Amino acid sequence: MNSHRPHKYARIATTLLILSELIFFSFLAIHLLSASSATTEKVSGQSIAAQSNNASDSTSQNFIHWVDFDVTADAMRQALRLDVDSYNQTPHLNWLELLAFLGARYGGDFSRYKASDMDALAQKLQDGSSIEELTKDMKYYSYYLEAYHAVLGGMVGVYDIQIPDEVTGEPVWVTKYGLKAFSPIAKNYPYNDFDDFGVSRSYGFKRQHLGHDLMGQVGTPVIAVESGYVEAIGWNQYGGWRLGIRSFDKKRYYYYAHLRKNYPYHKTLKEGSYVQAGDVIGYLGRTGYSSTENTNNINEPHLHFGMQLIFDESQKEGNNEIWISCYELTKFLTMNRSETVKNPETKEYYRIYQIKDPAVPGEAPSQIYSFLR
DSSP: OGGGHHHHHHHHHHHHHHHHHHHHHHHHHHHHHHHHHHHHHHHHHHHHHHHHHHHHHHHHTOSOOOOOOOOOHHHHHHHHHHHHHTTTSSSOOOHHHHHHHHHHHHTTOGGGOOHHHHHHHHHHHHTTOOHHHHHTTOTTHHHHHHHHHHHHTTSEEEEEEEEEOTTTOOEEEEEEEEEOOOOSBOTTOOOBOOOOTTOEEOSSSOEEOOSEEEEOOTTOEEEOSSOEEEEEEEEETTTEEEEEEEETTSSEEEEEESBOSSOOBOTTOOTTOEEOTTOEEEEBBOBOSSSSTTOBOOSSOEEEEEEEEOSSGGGSSSTTOEEEOOHHHHHHHTTSOOOEEEOTTTOOEEESSOEEOTTSSSOOOOOOOGGGO
């Protein structure tokens, strides 16, 4: 018996050792699980906070960042005609909604444009369908509507303008609804152009041409396309004597460059000046491509005409600027060209027929002077 007791005690000791180890590892596991849970909560909290910050950043950047505008002049003319013809009727066909519908349908590619597509849309609207019903399944309709409104939103509406009296020929005031924007080149002045947006330029550094060149004679009167205020005036080594005019809704910045040496601008203009659509704002030339002011370094006289879209002020200067092709737009605007006359004493040009654009806050100064009265 006594010879077996040491073995009995050894078995008891072994059992107690195993039990103590099990208890120790159980407590260790519980501790590790608790720590893991706390860490998970901390990481999850950080993740949620990061998502919240990202969402906040996304909200603050919730505006259009790019626009390719290739709506054809034919499409714009047809949409405008349908809009004007249905004015004061029910339904009134909105030309921007018509263009946005086709933009969404074509994926923005107006090389697919057919007049019959717009006629079919107009017929559906006239038969009682609403634009909301027809576009409810168009994912990008709202994008094209906002984009096209940014480009064209200030060009059509009600305005007062002078026209020649049928009997006397004297200017008389009439109220109109329709196109109130003008070609950037005055009436009766020839020019030629081609689609040159995006072609290579090398002066200063290699870059794309972000505008539209209209080749003409030095001294040709340059016209304000839309009413706005002068935001930039003066010398730029690339654009020479140039003007920047901002629309009153701040969505569009019109850029007129390479103006005439020695006398680039209409004398009435300075930074902050209001202009009305159709006003003479300057004169075509060939200045630019020089850091020295008043230098003619452009080979062929032309007006560089550009339009920048601004959905947020962060896009006004820097790498986020949006410039669009104006080739089709200038073709469209040839249907409305401002007629001008030269003052024989000062050699300054003025518009003949005045306009009163409701978009202008208060009243812009008239360009009519005593020699025209």
